[in-house]
Amino acid sequence: MRTYYLPLLITLMLLLSWTGKTQAQESLDKIDGxxxxxxxxxxxxxxxxxxxxxxxxxxxxxxxxxxxxxxxxxxxxxxxxxxxxxxxxxxxxxxxxxxxxxxxxxxxxxxxxxxxxxxxxxxxxxxxxxxxHSSDEHTWFQESKSSRDNPYRDYYHWWEAEKGKPTPRYSFFDVNNDAWKYDSTTNAYYLHYFSRKQPDLNWENxxxxxxxxxxxxxxxxxxxxxxxxxxxxxxxxxxxxxxxxxxxxxxxxxxxxxxxxxxxxxxxxxxxxxxxxxxxxxxxxxxxxxxxxxxxxxxxxxxxxxxxxxxxxxxxxxxxxxxxxxxxxxxxxxxxxxxxxxxxxxxxxxxxxxxxxxxxxxxxxxxxxxxxxxxxxxxxxxxxxxxxxxxxxxxxxxxxxxQISDYKDIAALNGYQNALKEGKDLSRYMKKLNFLSRDNARTPMQWNASKNAGFSNGEPWIAVNPNYKSINVENxxxxxxxxxxxxxxxxQLRKDHPVLVYGDYQLLWPKNKKVYAYTRTLDQEKLLVLLNFSTTPSQLQLPKSIVLKKELINNLENKNLHQSKLTLAPYQALIFSIQ
Missing domain, CATH: 3.20.20.80 (Glycosidases)
Structure with missing residues (x-):
C-alpha cells in the first residue's frame, strides 16, 4: 500500500478505537490496498x-x-x-x-x-x-489437422464432413462471416470465431x-x-x-x-x-x-x-x-x-x-x-x-x-469485401470505417515534429497522422x-486523493444533456466533478447543500468560479473539494 495513504488509515483507526464500527470503519473497509x-x-x-x-x-x-x-x-x-x-x-x-x-x-x-x-x-x-484461439501456424494446430487420430486432434473444435455441414456460426473477421473452415486434409471443418487463421482452442479438453x-x-x-x-x-x-x-x-x-x-x-x-x-x-x-x-x-x-x-x-x-x-x-x-x-x-x-x-x-x-x-x-x-x-x-x-488501400486491419479489409459482395452502400461504409476503424488507434506515437513523428527512421508500417507536427510529445x-x-x-491528483479511487459515486443533474456532474465521497472528504461535454457554455445553479471549498483542478484558465452559480466554458472540466 502506498505510504501516502498511511495518515488517512491511522486517523481512521483512531476513530474506530473511539466509536466502534462507524462511518470511519466503513471507509476503512473500502481501502483494501x-x-x-x-x-x-x-x-x-x-x-x-x-x-x-x-x-x-x-x-x-x-x-x-x-x-x-x-x-x-x-x-x-x-x-x-x-x-x-x-x-x-x-x-x-x-x-x-x-x-x-x-x-x-x-x-x-x-x-x-x-x-x-x-x-x-x-x-x-x-x-x-x-x-x-491460437494461430493456425501453431504446432498444436499443425498436428491437430494432420490426422483424426493425432494426439492434438482434440486441442481444437472439429466437425467431420460426413456428418453434413455444421450448424452455422458467425465469424467476426472471416470474409464470409462463416466460422467453420473446411480442411481437406482430414475432410473436416474447424471452428474459428475470429479469422480463419485463428482456430478456436477446445477448452473442454x-x-x-x-x-x-x-x-x-x-x-x-x-x-x-x-x-x-x-x-x-x-x-x-x-x-x-x-x-x-x-x-x-x-x-x-x-x-x-x-x-x-x-x-x-x-x-x-x-x-x-x-x-x-x-x-x-x-x-x-x-x-x-x-x-x-x-x-x-x-x-x-x-x-x-x-x-x-x-x-x-x-x-x-x-x-x-x-x-x-x-x-x-x-x-x-x-x-x-x-x-x-x-x-x-x-x-x-x-x-x-x-x-x-x-x-x-x-x-x-x-x-x-x-x-x-x-x-x-x-x-x-x-x-x-x-x-x-x-x-x-x-x-x-x-x-x-x-481509401481502403490505406487500411491495414483485417476487420476493415474483410468488412469491405463483404460490403462489396453484398452490394451495400460503399460510400457510407467508408464513412463509417473512417470514423470507427481500429486503425485510427494504431497510428504511430507522435514523439516530435521530425520525419515520421520521431517514431521510426524507416517507412512506418501504417501511416503517421499528418497532424504530428503540431501534436507531439516534444511540443x-x-x-x-x-x-x-x-x-x-x-x-497525481488521483494518487493524492484516495476518495477518487474508493469513494462513493453520486450522479447530479441526471437529465442535463450537456454537463456530466457527480460527487465522490470517502469518510469526511467529498469532491465535486463537473464536466461540460458541449461546444457551448453551460450554467449550473449549485444546491445549497454543496459549498465549494477549494478548486483542485481546472482544464482551462478560468477564474472566479467559487460561487453558487457556475458557468462552464465549452469542454471545461473542474474538480472541487466541497462540504
Missing amino acids: QWWKEGVVYQIYPRSFKDSDGDGIGDLGGIIEKLDYLQSLGIDIVWLNPIYSSPNDDNGYDISDYRAIMDEFGTMEEFDTLLKGMHERGIKLVMDLVVN PKVRQEVYDIMKYWLDKGIDGFRMDAFQYVSKDTTFPAFPEGYEKNIIEYYGMGPHLHDYLREMNREVISKYDIMTVAEGAGSTFEDAISLVAPERKELDMVYHFEGMDIGNDLDGYDLLDFKDVYTRWDSAMEDKGWVSIFLANHDVPRMVSKFGNDSPEFRAASSKMLTTFILSMRGTPYYYYGDELGMTNIDFD QENDPQSCLNYFRKMV
Whole structure:
C-alpha cells in the first residue's frame, strides 16, 4: 500500500478505537490496498509505440528507450498488447508460439531488460493472454489437422464432413462471416470465431487447459504482474453446437459469451495459477448482464479481479454522434452494479476502437485540447481502475483515411469485401470505417515534429497522422497547459486523493444533456466533478447543500468560479473539494 495513504488509515483507526464500527470503519473497509485498484494502467500497442531498429515497426527496444517517459507520466501499470511469435494475421492476436517473442519486436533478452527496467521505475507489466484461439501456424494446430487420430486432434473444435455441414456460426473477421473452415486434409471443418487463421482452442479438453496454465506460469515466473484475458468470455462452448435463432449474430455476446463451463475453468485457473501469485487479472468482456459481470469478479468466487466491459464503447457507433444522457446512464449503472460486489475498468479507448477525443470529445482545432483534458478528467475521477491508451495523453486524433488501400486491419479489409459482395452502400461504409476503424488507434506515437513523428527512421508500417507536427510529445513537454502535463496533474491528483479511487459515486443533474456532474465521497472528504461535454457554455445553479471549498483542478484558465452559480466554458472540466 502506498505510504501516502498511511495518515488517512491511522486517523481512521483512531476513530474506530473511539466509536466502534462507524462511518470511519466503513471507509476503512473500502481501502483494501489492492495495487491494481489504486494504479493507473497505460496501454501500449507495441507495433506503434517506438521503432528502435528502423524497420518501421515498433519494438521492445523502442519501449526500453522510452521507459523514463513512461515513468514521467506517473502511471503504475503497463498493459502490453501481444508480443508473442505470430504470423500477424490479426496483428499479434494469432499466436504461433506462446513462449517466444515475435522477431519484429525483438528478443527474449530485450523483454527481460524491459521488465527489469519497468520494475526499477515502479511500473508493473500486464500482458495479454490470448487463449480462446491460437494461430493456425501453431504446432498444436499443425498436428491437430494432420490426422483424426493425432494426439492434438482434440486441442481444437472439429466437425467431420460426413456428418453434413455444421450448424452455422458467425465469424467476426472471416470474409464470409462463416466460422467453420473446411480442411481437406482430414475432410473436416474447424471452428474459428475470429479469422480463419485463428482456430478456436477446445477448452473442454483438460490437456488444453493445462497447457494454458503452464504458459501462464512461464510468464509469471519471469516476473510479469498479471494478464488481460483476451476474448475470454468465449472460451467455453456448447460442443453439441445447437442451432441459434436467426439473427443471433446481432446479439453475439448472449450466444457466444459465458458458456456452460466458463466459471469452472476460471476457478480451476485460480486454484492452479492465479492464487499463487500477487497479480492482476482482467476479463475482456463482462457477459451480457450485470449478474454475469459480478460472477466473474466477486471476490468470494475466486475467479478474476476486474471486468473490462464494452457497453460504453457501444455508444455513438454511428455517424450521428451520441447522447450524453446515454453516456451518463451507462457509467452510472455500472458503478451501481459493481459498488460492493467487484471491480470494474474505466476507459474510453483501446486498440479496438477510435481515438477517444475523436469519438467522445471534439477533435477540431478549437476544442481538441480542452475536450481531451475533459475526457482525461472523467477517466481519472471515476471509481474503478483507469485504463489510458498511448497517445491519448497528447490528444492524438483519428487519422483521415479515405481509401481502403490505406487500411491495414483485417476487420476493415474483410468488412469491405463483404460490403462489396453484398452490394451495400460503399460510400457510407467508408464513412463509417473512417470514423470507427481500429486503425485510427494504431497510428504511430507522435514523439516530435521530425520525419515520421520521431517514431521510426524507416517507412512506418501504417501511416503517421499528418497532424504530428503540431501534436507531439516534444511540443507539449514544456507547456504547462498541454494535454500531456494535464494528464500528469490528473494522475497525481488521483494518487493524492484516495476518495477518487474508493469513494462513493453520486450522479447530479441526471437529465442535463450537456454537463456530466457527480460527487465522490470517502469518510469526511467529498469532491465535486463537473464536466461540460458541449461546444457551448453551460450554467449550473449549485444546491445549497454543496459549498465549494477549494478548486483542485481546472482544464482551462478560468477564474472566479467559487460561487453558487457556475458557468462552464465549452469542454471545461473542474474538480472541487466541497462540504
